[in-house]
Amino acid sequence: MNIAPIPTLDNAVNDIRLRTAAIVREQIIPNEAQLGSNQQLREEIRQEVRHQGLWAPHLPEEYGGMGLGFLQHAYMNEVLAFSPYSARLFGVVAPNSGNQKILLKYGTDEQKRRWLEPLVAGEMESCFSMTEPEQPGSNPYAIQTRAVRDGDEWVINGHKWFTSNAARADFAIVMCRTEVEEEGGGARERMTQIIVPTDTPGFRIVREVPVWGHTHGSHCEIIYDNVRVPLENQLGSRGSGHQAAQDRLGAGRVFHCMNSIGAMWRAFDIMVRHVREREVHGGLLREKQFVQGFIADSYMDIQAARLMTIHCAEVMDGGGDSRTDISSIKIFVPAAMERVVDRAIQALGAKGVSGDTPLAGMYTGARTLRLADGPDEVHRIVIAKQVLKTYDAGGNWDFGV
């Protein structure tokens, strides 16, 4: 990937973008075939990323990150995510990145020292345990996993699934119901997030749920059976779990979209290079108007998704209410990615669904993103509610802020 400085961006962001692209182009893409198995190579690239000050763009400098805002991060990440291997090599990978964000915002100094710092340093892994098989994940008020206080401990009982990364994790952040209806209080104040080390007795992984036939993501089904942790493992104040989940998922959704932009860009690049060389029926694919349509439609999908994500990041940095924009990109970007990757697969023929390109993984990833972190329908409802509420209050929608 060759990129030029963006004329309207300041030098510092352009410099970050160019240096990120150089590492992706020179060290990651040529080594993609072996990065999955070669730990030493992964560590060498991580060292180079750290040496260049490009580690953990989403975190403040005092915690070993770059201290970038969402907007600067969006500009960096679209080139970073050109390779599906980059996120882990730049220290910004889900679910750790989202957990780092909530530990930063809600964690005590001791929790930051014990959990956040090793997580940022890459010495620990984590997971986020919210969704339950018996309850609709799209309704966060439905959670039944219960934490009951017993002396100076929380005792947790419940059943979760799709806790990604759990089999590798040193600790889970678990969404628990700590307040019950009879005790009063609003529906939004009934949950609390609690940090559970995964070696605590009673934390039991039932299985890694296969997704698209694979268990790579370690999306685990877990039983919490009388799991006891000290009260100081409570993250934030009692009853703040719902808000903390919103904060975590909000940032996480934007990170996912930034990654999807890079992935789309890569799919586009693979497709365009291929159609310039592949001959069918006495001519190059590039000469067929069907294929020219693929190029044009994908260009528009990528640029629209990219600008929507940049706008969302701008609103977040400006301290505005970003809920509508987050929901918009959460719907639009994975769907655009699905279309772009689908066209690339079509243009490549059988090779497109083989393991010889990253397209097959991108395709299932894009489809999954339409469910994970809230399905499309729920986000459509959020957008409509926000817009109607504004008009009901006598205003009109301002697309600029």
Ligand SMILES: Cc1cc2nc3c(=O)[nH]c(=O)nc-3n(C[C@H](O)[C@H](O)[C@H](O)COP(=O)(O)OP(=O)(O)OC[C@H]3O[C@@H](n4cnc5c(N)ncnc54)[C@H](O)[C@@H]3O)c2cc1C
């Ligand atoms: C690969 C993957 C990784 C995940 N990782 C994690 C993780 O790390 N931690 C975690 O806690 N969870 C995780 N999840 C769970 C994810 O967040 C949930 O799947 C998601 O919130 C949807 O919940 P659900 O699957 O229970 O679907 P349900 O809530 O049962 O919804 C099913 C369908 O109903 C429809 N629907 C829902 N509400 C409405 C509505 N109001 N109007 C119209 N239609 C509606 C939608 O089409 C939706 O897809 C992951 C999921 C996947 C697929």
